[in-house]
Amino acid sequence: MGKTSYRLWLTAACSALVILAGCGGGGSDDNPGPLPTAQSDWSTLGARTATAQGGRTITGNQGAQWTSTYAPPATHAGTAVQPLQYITMRDGKRLAAYLTLPADADGNPAPGPFPTVLVQTAYNGVSGQFVPALGGADELLVTHGYASITVDVRGTGQSEGQWEAFGPEEQADYAEVVDWVVRQPWCDGRIGVQGVSYLGITAIITAAQGHPSIKAAFPIVPIGDGYRDIVFTGGQVNPTFIPLWLGLVSVLGVTNPTVLTDPTIGIPVVLEHVLSAVTNFQVPTILKALVGEAETAYDGAFWQARSPLEIISAVRVPTFVVGGLRDLFQRSEPMSYEVIKRNTVAKLLMGPWTHIQAAMGMGLPADGVPTLSELTLQWFDQYVKGLDVGADRLPNVTQWVTGLDRYVTASDWPHPQASAQRLYLRGDKSLSTTTPAADERSNVAAQVPILGLCSVSSAQWTAGLLGLLPVPCFSNGNVVDSGAINYQTEPMAEDYYLNGPIEADIWMATTAIDAGLSVRVDDVAPNGRVTPLTNGLQTASLRAVDERRSRKLDGQSIQPWHPFTQESVLPVGINTPVMVPVEVFQTSALIAKGHRLRIAVSASNLPQGVPPLPTLLQSLAGVLTIYSDAARPSSVVIPVVPASALTSG
Structure with missing residues (x-):
């Protein structure tokens, strides 16, 4: 072309x-x-x-690199x-x-x-x-x-x-x-x-x-x-x-x-x-x-x-x-x-x-x-x-x-050198490998169904159309994260390379009948700029998981398979703690030394999805609670690859 x-x-x-x-x-x-x-x-x-x-x-063709254009x-x-x-x-x-x-x-x-x-x-x-x-x-x-x-x-x-x-x-x-x-x-x-x-x-x-x-x-x-x-x-x-x-298909179908x-x-x-x-x-x-x-x-x-x-x-x-x-x-x-x-x-x-x-x-x-x-x-x-x-x-x-x-x-995907690392969403909004204590506090967010409008999601889920506009919040996640509960690591002591799908296991409760969970993964620079990496979305009542079909890494679930059938619907209950596995779409990113990894949890991501009307009515005007204690330890499983793989191919 x-x-x-x-x-x-x-x-x-x-x-x-x-x-x-x-x-x-x-x-x-x-x-x-x-x-x-x-x-x-x-x-x-x-x-x-x-x-x-x-x-x-795959073990063949390892170390192959791009060398010359075919012309x-x-x-x-x-x-x-x-x-x-x-x-x-x-x-x-x-x-x-x-x-x-x-x-x-x-x-x-x-x-x-x-x-x-x-x-x-x-x-x-x-x-x-x-x-x-x-x-x-x-x-x-x-x-x-x-x-x-x-x-x-x-x-x-x-x-x-x-x-x-x-x-x-x-x-x-x-x-x-x-x-x-x-x-x-x-x-x-x-x-x-x-x-x-x-x-x-x-x-x-x-x-x-x-x-x-x-x-x-x-x-x-x-x-x-x-x-x-x-x-x-x-x-x-x-x-x-x-x-x-x-x-688009309809319009082009009558352009004859x-x-x-x-x-x-x-x-x-x-x-x-x-x-x-x-x-x-x-x-x-x-x-x-x-x-x-x-x-x-x-x-x-x-x-x-x-x-x-x-x-x-x-x-x-x-x-x-x-x-x-x-x-x-x-x-x-x-x-x-x-x-x-x-x-x-x-x-x-x-x-x-x-x-x-x-x-x-x-x-x-x-x-x-x-x-x-x-x-x-x-x-x-x-x-x-x-x-x-x-x-x-x-x-x-x-x-x-x-x-x-x-x-x-x-040499392959998923990355052959990846290992599973579980990070916990702590009560003080930190993100670490240390398991939570019994008395760690929870955090709350309003169930607002219009979050994500000013985010990279608006560019992604319009096929990139809105991304043609020079809107800063489409590349900087500070605006959308302001409506979320943000958990982040300490500044990285060394480069942190993640590659593959991510699973967020979120313990939550709602004052409504149902709820959505949006989980964003971000890179936070020392100057505070937030680079969006990937995200996941899940309705709580559809949280059932088929373990026989879920992906695992090192024996840990890292990509849940939700049936999404009418028979798999589970009650959520008002103010009842439930664990919701959220599939966060695969990515490849380097969190550089001095940067932080952030997990931002909220109740919605409108450009990506909105519940059908019956579920939406059950989710309105609620308050979302995210738990972080020993009995209800919210966490994410990250596929971590040695940074040396970035130079070895």
């Missing part, structure tokens, strides 16, 4: 709110296997269909956009397809066939021609000898049918689209799947379906679990991104040029999309979530079908996963890599990005890491074309480390 394309993408960022979840199953037999592994002190995190297992740490000469001078095509599905519905071929300097298509890049989008292939991250052809790939085909998924863009966001019909379409592509004269039978967000999710699901023509995948910011990652984090519905996203060029085709499609949005999916889904309708507000079959982590173990093709530490799917991007690495070659890149920034690969190249287009080209040249271009020797894991403020490589 060239600089001009990036500028177009940035100016279009207001319309580039992208994503949700999915499902599929298989792989081709000629793909390389995974690198060798050894037993790990980490366990995996389970899923709806799988319990936690003993972890396996082979172009094989073609230009690109040629072909006329709109339609693919007829099993039920007669037609999907719109946009084809771009390699061309000579005059724009004449080169003779094929070519290895092919497949992108499946809900954002209208027409918009992708102006904003490549929404599904347009990558010029770098096409001029290096790839055909590029973008398909509007069912019920979106110029495609017929009703949209249901990764529903069974849409997923069945993916396989038929692949069958169609391999039959075309411009395709040589080798396909790479890729894309940003929704497009990356379709890439993973398609790869999991096991078509032998799919040779590699390059998903950028894909979701893992539709319920837990974003839509109902901690049992609370996302009020910021989800309405914007559903609205064929209304003017061929009204007999365009008008019926637009009317079908409008009717579907109002009566079938978008509007009804939002209303069901807000009012707490059981099949939507609780986990179940609807969300399982839209969560790629449930089927990602079926991916058998080399896959490069790109994520962001402030992305919408920060939680599960590393977990996607963690599952795929068991069965094939996999790589992970986590940048310091929001969703929009990750789509752009903002700041790259940096620290030896090339642009995302250059990485995609190298990945596909190796695993789609079959060339030996060193993609297998790239670092297994590359993460931005906040506080160090550069990219650092590692």
